[in-house]
Amino acid sequence: MRPAFLTCLVSLCTLGACSSLPDPASDPYGLWTGKLVTEQGICPTRDISSLRIRGHEVVFNPGMNTSTLRGTYEKGQQHYLAELTDKGMNDTPYRQTFNGYPVGTAIGGTYTSPRCRAHVSLIRR
Template sequence: MTLRALLPLITACLTGFFSCAAMADALHDPTGLWTGRLVTDQGTCDETRDTSTFQIGSKRIAFTPADGSIALRGVPEKDHAHYHAEALLQQPSGAPFPMVFEAHPDGETIVGTYGTPRCRAHIVLKR
């Protein structure tokens, strides 16, 4: 099919005359990079200063708060309806410092929550 032949379909899709599910929403085509900024809900979240990245692959996921040096890792569920990633660090005192990210698709975005012992934040991620 030529671009000229596809133009009416693309135009109709973009103007809302058709359902454009084939144009990939977060549930049906989640693979790739998603970015957003964490918003503090509770506590002190230094991670809100910069953009965060969520990477979804076929066998692995990774959430990098504030695009820093620590990535929370997990495995995607087969239906891509829910994501869980975590990292467990050790504080200088020897106490554990868990970092957890939970997310789910919401239309063309992925919404999630991020938490540590000092911070709780939410995020809306876009391609």
């Protein structure tokens, strides 16, 4: 076999394997990452955010900070919701939410807190 033909064959096999990844509408399980894009306020945009869906658990970490938002997932859902309510200043509730949904081969979503609103596109890792 010619080396060029062999290289093309290996490349096509690799592309075929990549394209067979399940989309999040049918299989959202795994680790998804992306950067928040601020729409309003001050958001944790410097570092990567992560979403993990495993079993019945949804965990979102905005900007790799100390906040961990948690929720539940039932197979077949097209919506991923995670929340965290802490005590803010003067014992007022400080609520953070992540609302996600499948968008093609990615998961799109919105992160909100009292200080921030941002959107994110997460890809599977």
